Amino acid sequence: MADLLDREMGDIFVELFEETSEPILFVNPSQAQLEAAVVTASEFEDELPELRIIAASETLKTMADDFLIASETADLIHRDKLSLRTVDEVYRSSMVVMDDRIVTLVQFDRRIDGLQSDDGELVETARDSLMSAWEEGEEFTLRTPPISEVRETLEDEIGPQVEEDFTTVLTSLDEIRGGQGLDEVAISLLVAARNNILLYDISKWGEDVGLASKATFSRTKTRLEDLGILDTEKVPIDVGRPRLRLKLADESMTELPADEMIERLEEQM
Structure with missing residues (x-):
């Protein structure tokens, strides 16, 4: 039996x-379909x-840049709820394969049209073939840290207000992408500056959690200073060179x- 599907991608998942x-096998998703699957899975209660x-x-590389x-x-x-693999051969169709059905997806903007079939022989053939491809696929390594770990460590090591601002x-x-705009490192620095946090503390946290290296935090801090968005002040310590406290160049922004x-600061770039 085949049924025509026509609905929002998130609703399908x-x-x-x-x-x-x-386990559900999702084969050859488009970028929008992959994003919808991840967001829906993350929000599934x-x-x-x-x-x-x-x-x-x-x-997958494009996804990893976001x-x-x-x-x-x-x-x-x-959480062991998702795994990613790549294959040399890219299948023509986007398909969702389950124990009792297959769904072939065709995307139009943010909607899906697709054909769902529960024909036993067809489902078994497709599942056997695609599970073999899955087993032979190469695992995709994602270097981005889990968002729950980012938030938890930010709260524990830097402070609950910084975590709240970051999450807000x-x-x-x-989306937050690297480049000339405000990426995740720049936003970390700016919410730290909003709360008068030391550059050393936020960059050490960022490196420890796997967000970016201390060098990346330092380069981003310099870029934001050059743009007139960020400022610093020296804070003496008992031993060694003074450390830098982050501040917003326009302190009225903290209100x-x-x-x-962040929206106002992006307009200045």
């Missing part, structure tokens, strides 16, 4: 997650089945909510 406790994804390496999606993906991997900014943004502050 919610339905699939609710209907099985067995019931017991989540294991999600196994076979994707083109370029699709901090929000990559950190949520890392969280799912850390993250949830207000569609704004964290997400509005």
